[in-house]
Structure formats: structure tokens, C-alpha cells
Amino acid sequence: xxxxxxxxxxxxxxxxxxxxxxxxxxxxxxxxxxxxxxxxxxxxxxxxxxxxxxxxxxxxxxxxxxxxxxxxxxxxxxxxxxxxxxxxxxxxxxxxxxxxxxxxxxxxxxxxxxxxxxxxxxxxxxxxxxxxxxxxxxxxxxxxxxxxxxxxxxxxxxxxxxxxxxxxxxxxxxxxxxxxxxxxxxxxxxxxxxxxxxxxxxxxxxxxxxxxxxxxxxxxxxxxxxxxxxxxxxxxxxxxxxxxxxxxxxxxxxxxxxxxxxxxxxxxxxxxxxxxxxxxxxxxxxxxxxxxxxxxxxxxxxxxxxxxxxxxxxxxxxxxxxxxxxxxxxxxxxxxxxxxxxxxxxxxxxxxxxxxxxxxxxxxxxxxxxxxxxxxxxxxxxxxxxxxxxxxxxxxxxxxxxxxxxxxxxxxxxxxxxxxxxxxxxxxxxxxxxxxxxxxxxxxxxxxxxxxxxxxxxxxxxxxxxxxxxxxxxxxxxxxxxxxxxxxxxxxxxxxxxxxxxxxxxxxxxxxxxxxxxxxxxxxxxxxxxxxxxxxxxxxxxxxxxxxxxxxxxxxxxxxxxxxxxxxxxxxxxxxxxxxxxxxxxxxxxxxxxxxxxxxxxxxxxxxxxxxxxxxx
Amino acid sequence: xxxxxxxxxxxxxxxxxxxxxxxxxxxxxxxxxxxxxxxxxxxxxxxxxxxxxxxxxxxxxxxxxxxxxxxxxxxxxxxxxxxxxxxxxxxxxxxxxxxxxxxxxxxxxxxxxxxxxxxxxxxxxxxxxxxxxxxxxxxxxxxxxxxxxxxxxxxxxxxxxx
Numbered sequence: 147x148x149x150x151x152x153x154x155x156x157x158x159x160x161x162x163x164x165x166x167x168x169x170x171x172x173x174x175x176x177x178x179x180x181x182x183x184x185x186x187x188x189x190x191x192x193x194x195x196x197x198x199x200x201x202x203x204x205x206x207x208x209x210x211x212x213x214x215x216x217x218x219x220x221x222x223x224x225x226x227x228x229x230x231x232x233x234x235x236x237x238x239x240x241x242x243x244x245x246x247x248x249x250x251x252x253x254x255x256x257x258x259x260x261x262x263x264x265x266x267x268x269x270x271x272x273x274x275x276x277x278x279x280x281x282x283x284x285x286x287x288x289x290x291x292x293x294x295x296x297x298x299x300x301x302x303x304x305x306x307x308x309x310x311x312x313x314x315x316x317x318x319x320x321x322x323x324x325x326x327x328x329x330x331x332x333x334x335x336x337x338x339x340x341x342x343x344x345x346x347x348x349x350x351x352x353x354x355x356x357x358x359x360x361x362x363x364x365x366x367x368x369x370x371x372x373x374x375x376x377x378x379x380x381x382x383x384x385x386x387x388x389x390x391x392x393x394x395x396x397x398x399x400x401x402x403x404x405x406x407x408x409x410x411x412x413x414x415x416x417x418x419x420x421x422x423x424x425x426x427x428x429x430x431x432x433x434x435x436x437x438x439x440x441x442x443x444x445x446x447x448x449x450x451x452x453x454x455x456x457x458x459x460x461x462x463x464x465x466x467x468x469x470x471x472x473x474x475x476x477x478x479x480x481x482x483x484x485x486x487x488x489x490x491x492x493x494x495x496x497x498x499x500x501x502x503x504x505x506x507x508x509x510x511x512x513x514x515x516x517x518x519x520x521x522x523x524x525x526x527x528x529x530x531x532x533x534x535x536x537x538x539x540x541x542x543x544x545x546x547x548x549x550x551x552x553x554x555x556x557x558x559x560x561x562x563x564x565x566x567x568x569x570x571x572x573x574x575x576x577x578x579x580x581x582x583x584x585x586x587x588x589x590x591x592x593x594x595x596x597x598x599x600x601x602x603x604x605x606x607x608x609x610x611x612x613x614x615x616x617x618x619x620x621x622x623x624x625x626x627x628x629x630x631x632x633x634x635x636x637x638x639x640x641x642x643x644x645x646x647x648x649x650x651x652x653x654x655x656x657x658x659x660x661x662x663x664x665x666x667x668x669x670x671x672x673x674x675x676x677x678x679x680x681x682x683x684x685x686x687x688x689x690x691x692x693x694x695x696x697x698x699x700x701x702x703x704x705x706x707x708x709x710x711x712x713x714x715x716x717x718x719x720x721x722x723x724x725x726x727x728x729x730x731x732x733x734x735x736x737x738x739x740x741x742x743x744x745x746x747x748x749x750x751x752x753x754x755x756x757x758x759x760x761x762x763x
Numbered sequence: 764x765x766x767x768x769x770x771x772x773x774x775x776x777x778x779x780x781x782x783x784x785x786x787x788x789x790x791x792x793x794x795x796x797x798x799x800x801x802x803x804x805x806x807x808x809x810x811x812x813x814x815x816x817x818x819x820x821x822x823x824x825x826x827x828x829x830x831x832x833x834x835x836x837x838x839x840x841x842x843x844x845x846x847x848x849x850x851x852x853x854x855x856x857x858x859x860x861x862x863x864x865x866x867x868x869x870x871x872x873x874x875x876x877x878x879x880x881x882x883x884x885x886x887x888x889x890x891x892x893x894x895x896x897x898x899x900x901x902x903x904x905x906x907x908x909x910x911x912x913x914x915x916x917x918x919x920x921x922x923x924x925x
Binding site: 172176216219220230233234237240241244274276277278279280281282283284285379380382383385386387388390401402403575578579747748749750 | 764765768769771772773774775776777778779849850851852853854855856858864865866867868871874875876877904906909
């Protein structure tokens, strides 16, 4: 029934090529019209030639089998006229070739990251594509067979012309027929069907979904320590996109409302803690800055729009993920890893580095390190888990001088913490599927950039959520009344009649180098990596001059920690006349100079790492 | 046998031709072919019920499109959670693909939350699209699948008269 030699290899190859290229062209055109696409999609011509060429061998084999099967079934005894026999060959080749061409769609999707856009179930999609390919493949096969039938006559005419004699008429030329029977080992229809089905099944496996796994934690009771949970879940970005993230949360909760961060917590030198409080020091309500802005203490008559400020009075609000500890306190944690894989709790710049086995709760006690700002994070597969969201800030303040950076320098009116982070949805997707992430093979390409977990309209306090805007003003947007300030000398023992600035602690938990850039005034950089810089004795570290200095762009490499003082004074280029006439707030942008970080989702501007600082007139 | 094959080929050719011609310059969209606007998400069906393209002077362009005419594409969806549990959901999971780039919906509402078990949600999405483009694909980031779902919206010529 199936004798391959009834179809000469040359005819089979021509049939296969014609069906492959004609069908591919038709399918590429239609899928484009439907909106289908693939990663780095080439131009139409290249797309068609590539797909047709890749499909040609398989389609040729199928066309050969199909043609042989058709004549074996219908015209085993070669009784049909040559014209009908040719049509039969074209039909068999067309049907088989079209089916194989359509069945190659899953392989095509795998190879080229192609996405179909018709929403059809796979089986219906395959059937539809086979029919559509047949619509183009059958005419192409018909043309091939017509040419094959005409070829002997044409060749004879050419030979005759060359010989100088007229070519004899050729009536009803036929396709050359085999002289021998198929060997016993020839492909049978049953084998053809079996192998074809196996190929389809193999292609279908590629679509299997990998499930994310997590396991419940053991229930433990803790009263005098801060409970953290290593959780995972999806977090909405500024454009509404949901991204898989991990985090140190305050409750054992996953999707759809995962707990991935903690509210600010205090550990005090008198042994109290954890104390849940958004502000520090624990002062009365009269010392809480309204919408984050410390009120003035009167008008400074020395200049237009100048004020006298209250020193060592105001509390400072801190963002989520913050642990504030006074020197001399002990930080007591109980961390439960609710995920399937191992994680760690590491405090950068200290010797705190604890393993967190899956499903277990681990007690972590350590004395507050020296005054400064520390990044706590999961150092497993660094920077992967840190970028996935397992990070936060530990702020250590001098217990006896809470309005200074370290008890010696940097007295501030109030302080701020900026935790910079980058979010890569592709890493999140891989992590959700349980795929190991090798940053060397899959470099991070962040699409979202945050300050204190906010971006765009949220980090400038202009979102539709007024409660969130208020929190942003309290813990992220520096603001205060204009005052006379010599920021270069804000030691507590210097002239107390001078105003001070506002301290901004910066940490970069992300993977990109960020450069917060301040409009209006420069900032005075006091400390790098929790080392207070000298005011007069410069040092060189890694080629960088280390000295307290003015700068308007603060370079923040991954894991960097810096402390800068923002002088809340009228900018130097603001004329007294302008200052006298200014009746509303002076709002100055702060944005990162790493251009991509100003966007969200690959282009939504300004949806990234942006904020403002505000000078009250 | 030859008649059957010819019939099938004719049907395939007609189907292909209809797919191409169905992407006509209609302001109100129609699916390219039956069932094309249905997608099966990991939690249940996502069905596009209507697509409209509006030429609206309110969409005069943003930071980088000041010199580019834009339209508003409105997509009406019906989403059903057929699982026995809540699933995270945000209208921001939908994006519109234009060639090799995707764009986010404007004024996404409701805020990111979750779809309750058995709940049916009617979702209205609005996208600002360049007036020069006419073929769109809706992309849904299905959290239960390794890759986003895509739904062809077909082709809608610009609604602008100018």
C-alpha cells in the first residue's frame, strides 16, 4: 500500500519545498494580521524564508509519504490516467505536508519565543492552520506536478532542438514509476501515524506550567521579639502590573494579599522593643511634623522668607521595612522561612549572617552596631533574593544624641531614609516558576525603580490615594521652612542659633547604580558606608576622594550607604526680590540620573525613582 | 478523495482570505473569526466583548508624543474566576502590544486586588494608541502561566477625521 518508490525523490523534494514555502508565507501573513509576534521578529521576507526553510525537510518527508500513501490507496494498480495520478500525488502531498507544517507551530513557538494571538485552543489552532496551509499548499503542489508532467516533453524538445530535429509528440506524459516493490522494511501507514503522533505529544509537553511551591511554617509564639516571615507573592507596580516578589513580612501571608514588608519597629536602649512606631524619637504629638514638615519657631528678620527653626525637637517618620535601634539596644528577631528554598538574614557591614532553613523559625539576637545605616537582606544567590525584595534597613541612632548622625557630627532638624530598589519582572517570573536564576546567564533588566517602595505619582505624593500621599510626605519627601544655615558646620557644639538641615540616609538595595540628583540646592555628604568623612583631612578610597563635600548628584552603587545633609535654605540663585514675592511652596525635583530609572514598565515616564523636596516660604 | 481534498483546500483558502479581510477599517471591532476573542487563563475565561477606537482631542499626547496624533482604544472584557480560591488580579496585568512594544492602560480601575472565587468581573480598559497604527494585540500577564496570554483584537483604522 505504501511504496515510497512510486514517488521519485526529486518529485517529493519539489512537492515538499513548494508546500513548505507557500504554506509558510500564507501562515506568516495571517498570523501577523492577527497580531501574533515573536521575540526580535525579523522582517516579513526573512521571516518567511526562515520558517519555510526550517519546515522544508519535515514537510518534504511528509509530502513523500502522503503522496505515496495516496497512490497506494487509490491507484495501486496504476489504472488512472497520468493526469489524475499526478493530481492524486499532489493531493496526498498537500494534505500530509500541510498537517506537518501546522504541527510545527509549537516547535516554532519554542525556538523563536513566538506568541500566537488568536486565542484558539491548541487542537483547533492546529486544525485551522492545517486547513489554511492546505489552501496554499495544494495549488503549489498542483503547479509542481503540472511542471513535472510537462518536463519530459520540454526536455525532449530542448534535446531535439539541440540535435536539429523536431521533437516527437509526447502524449499524456506520466510520472516515472518504480520498477521494484517496496522493501519489507519500508515505512508503513501505521508507523507513519505512530511517529507523527509521538512528535505532536513531545511538542505539547513544552507548554506544561511549573507550579510555585511553598510550605506552611510551624506556629511559634514570640512576645519580646520582632517576628519576620520570609514570604512571597505578587505586588502591584505603579502601572498596575503584578510582579512576583519575596520579602521579610510581618505576617504569615501569601497571595492574594502577601506580607512582604514590615511596619517600622524600634528597639530602645532601655530594653523596650520591638515597639511598632512610624516615628522616632518617641515624643509627644506636638513634636510630630505635620505632613512631614517641622513647623517653624518664628520669622527670622535677617532676610526675606527666612525662619527660625526648633532644634532637637522633632520626630522623624520612617518608611516600611525600617528597624530603628538605639545604641546599646539588642535587636531580637524570630524569622520564619515559609518558602521551599533556603534563605539567609544578613546585615551588611556587620557579622550578622544567619541561615534560614525552609519551614523553620530561627531566633536572631544581636547588639546594635555603631551609629549608622545598614542594609539587611538575604544574601542567598546574591543579588537575586535581594532584588526579589528580601531587604530592608536598620538605622542605628546614638541613644544620647538622637538628633545627630553619630553623636559627633551631622545634627539635623529631622531625618529621612531613602531605600532605593530595582524590580525585574522577568526574574520574578523565573523565581515564581522555581527556575534558578544565574545573573551571568540571565542579567537583570529592571523595569521598575522605587524609593521606599514607591515610584512615579506615588513617590511624589500625587497619586489618587490621599492617605498614601500623606505617608509619602511624612516619610519620603523632605520639607521644611527656609532658614539661615551653614551646613558645613552643624556640629552640636557650634553656634546653636544657626539652623540645621535635614539628614537623608540613602541605601541602594537594587542592582543598578543610582544617582539621586537634587534640584535647587546641593547636598552636603557627611558619611559613606557608615564612615564619617573628615572635614579637613581627605583620604582616597578606590580612587575616590573622601572628604565632606557639596554635590548635587550622589552616586549610589549597589549596597552603597551614604548620609547627606539637605540644607533647607533658599537656593543661591534665588534673588531676594523673588524670595520676597514667593507666596507658595518652592518645590524642587529630586530624580535619579540613571535615565532608565525614571520610567516604569519600559517607558512610562515619569513612573520611576522620582520625588521632590519642598521649601516652605 | 480528490474532491474532498479540493474542498478542504478551498475551505482553507477561504478561511485565510476571510481572516485577512476581516481586519477591515471598522471603528467597532469584530473578532477576526469565531472564538478569537476568547482566552483561557489559568483561573478561567477572559473574553473580549467589545473593542472601540475613539478619536478624542483629550488625548493630545504626552511627554514624548507631543507631535503625534493619538486615539483612545477601549476594550471591554469579561473575566471569570472559576477556581475555588481568590486569585491576585489587577487591570495592569493587561497591556496592549503594538509591534515589538507594549503599553499600559490609562486610568486602570479597579485598583489591584483579587478576584474572589466564582466571581465574574467586567473590566473596561483604555489605551492611548498612535493614530498611525491599526493592528492591536491584547496581552494578559497570567500569573498561573509561564508566558502571557495574547488575544488578537484585529485592525481598527483611526477614528480621526482630520
